[in-house]
Amino acid sequence: MAKAIPDFKDKLSRIEGAGRLTACYQCSACVAECPAAQQCGDFNPRLIVLAALLGVGELLVEKDSVIWQCTTCYKCYERCPQGTHPIEVITACKNLAAAIGNAPEEITALHDTVAGNATLIMPSTAIEKRRGDLGLGPVPAPAEDLERLLE
Ligand code: SF4
Ligand code: SF4
Incomplete structure (x- = not known):
């Protein structure tokens, strides 16, 4: 049973x-x-807010939490x-979960891709060629602002 975090x-x-x-209320x-909530029987934004209010945070930020x-x-x-605004409560829970290393692997991988390459989709050879044809340089390195945002 999940413990409450005071x-x-x-x-x-x-x-x-x-x-x-x-x-x-x-x-x-x-x-x-x-x-x-319509697709996943165990997902309910009202109950997520209630769990956060009651301090059952362990349940919300554990690996494989329903919040994802x-x-x-x-x-x-x-x-x-x-x-x-449950979405904001959920996003805050996701940030807490990620901070303690409990985000799902695919989310962590997405984070690392954006942090390391400033894009979600890695440029293929075809994209690089197309950029060249359009007179664009290589995909830029992550901006300092983005790095700070992801810290
Ligand atoms: S989060 Fe807002 S909409 Fe949802 S149960 Fe609470 S008051 Fe109602
Ligand atoms: S943003 Fe709100 S309404 Fe949309 S899936 Fe998340 S909890 Fe449900």
Whole structure:
């Protein structure tokens, strides 16, 4: 059984753009049009917010946490009448999970690709040739701003 982390709610609330976690009154408006909740029986943005409020953070930031099923569609952001915005709570949880090395391997790989190459899609020989034909140089190295953003 997952253990509660006493300061989890405060820790989450301190993350920039984490949403108004404590304003949630559990109305379920965020669940109504959530595509992840419709497709995955164990995903429910209202319960994720409740778990964060109760400090059951261990459950949210563990490896294979349910939070990674969120499609980032922002429907819950539009629906939430309280400004809690589950997507923002979920994103903050993802950042916490990534910080302790608990992000899924494919997410970590995407992060490393963007951090190392400033792109999600590595240029193929055909792309390099096309860039050359258009008078463009090689794909640029990551900008300092991007490196700082990913730290
Ligand atoms: S996060 Fe917003 S929409 Fe979802 S249950 Fe809480 S108050 Fe309602
Ligand atoms: S952003 Fe995530 S939690 Fe919110 S409605 Fe979309 S899939 Fe559901």
